[in-house]
Amino acid sequence: MRAIEPWVLGPLRTFVAESSARIALLMTTSGQVVAQHGFTGALDLMAAAALGSGIVASGSELAMEMDWPPFRVVAHQGERQSHLLAWFDTPRGRWIALIVFGNETKLGLVQVFFDRMVDELVSAAPPEASQRREVLAADFERELNTSLRALFGR
Amino acid sequence: MTTGYAPLLESLTRLRGIRGAMVVSAEDGLVVAESLMGGIKGPSLAAMAASLTSRASELAVKAGLGAPRFLHLQAADGSLLVAPASSDLVLVAVAARDVPLGLLRLEMLRMAERLV
Numbered sequence: 001m002r003a004i005e006p007w008v009l010g011p012l013r014t015f016v017a018e019s020s021a022r023i024a025l026l027m028t029t030s031g032q033v034v035a036q037h038g039f040t041g042a043l044d045l046m047a048a049a050a051l052g053s054g055i056v057a058s059g060s061e062l063a064m065e066m067d068w069p070p071f072r073v074v075a076h077q078g079e080r081q082s083h084l085l086a087w088f089d090t091p092r093g094r095w096i097a098l099i100v101f102g103n104e105t106k107l108g109l110v111q112v113f114f115d116r117m118v119d120e121l122v123s124a125a126p127p128e129a130s131q132r133r134e135v136l137a138a139d140f141e142r143e144l145n146t147s148l149r150a151l152f153g154r
Numbered sequence: 155m156t157t158g159y160a161p162l163l164e165s166l167t168r169l170r171g172i173r174g175a176m177v178v179s180a181e182d183g184l185v186v187a188e189s190l191m192g193g194i195k196g197p198s199l200a201a202m203a204a205s206l207t208s209r210a211s212e213l214a215v216k217a218g219l220g221a222p223r224f225l226h227l228q229a230a231d232g233s234l235l236v237a238p239a240s241s242d243l244v245l246v247a248v249a250a251r252d253v254p255l256g257l258l259r260l261e262m263l264r265m266a267e268r269l270v
Contacts, residue, residue, distance in 0.1 A: 108183025
């Protein structure tokens with residue numbers, strides 16, 4: 001289990017243990033990975049984050065077209081594995097969670113523990129720094145490398 | 155409450171000492187219909203009851219007993235009662251300490267047969 005920001009680890013670790021989720025991925029709405037559990041390859045992780053944020057974005061657009069409130073949760077039930085994709089608001093902005101689970105647990109249980117994790121993340125989030133620095137290309141590359149090291153330990 | 159199951163749940167919650175009743179999807183642990191007193195968290199109860207039922211079923215089958223017909227979890231302040239139905243649904247009731255459990259069990263088994 002790895003996270004860009006250490007305060008995410010506690011709630012995520014508890015969630016994975018309680019829900020028996022096989023894979024958990026937290027990301028921003030732009031697909032930037034915040035934390036992950038269960039992924040072993042960088043490419044899979046980045047693809048999952050991009051697809052997850054894309055699904056949430058297209059679902060929100062679809063809901064807007066229909067004059068519905070945006071879908072908060074999308075669940076897909078497979079024969080051996082299922083997944084839950086949901087967005088939630090934190091003091092650090094809107095995040096998305098992709099949770100993959102097997103037949104050893106249930107969608108209802110995953111949802112109950114997921115809601116608890118969201119509450120814990122919201123409580124644990126430190127206040128965001130009030131001043132933002134200008135983003136330079138060199139900073140971006142350095143931060144990207146730091147993030148990849150944090151997520152994969154490389 | 156889902157209209158189709160409303161009369162069934164209402165007749166169960168009318169019994170003395172029943173604090174709530176639910177119809178739960180056994181496979182995913184989600185609430186199908188509920189009639190609960192305040193203070194009982196429906197989604198949590200549904201998820202835990204479905205999980206308990208599936209673990210108990212596994213245990214009973216491994217012990218060579220076949221699928222369980224009724225589960226009774228007795229706690230300090232009351233009981234959780236679960237009657238698995240044949241159609242991937244479970245009937246769940248939360249009962250206070252002083253309920254006539256025999257009558258309640260019979261009633262729930264009868265109702266579980268009617269769940270479709």
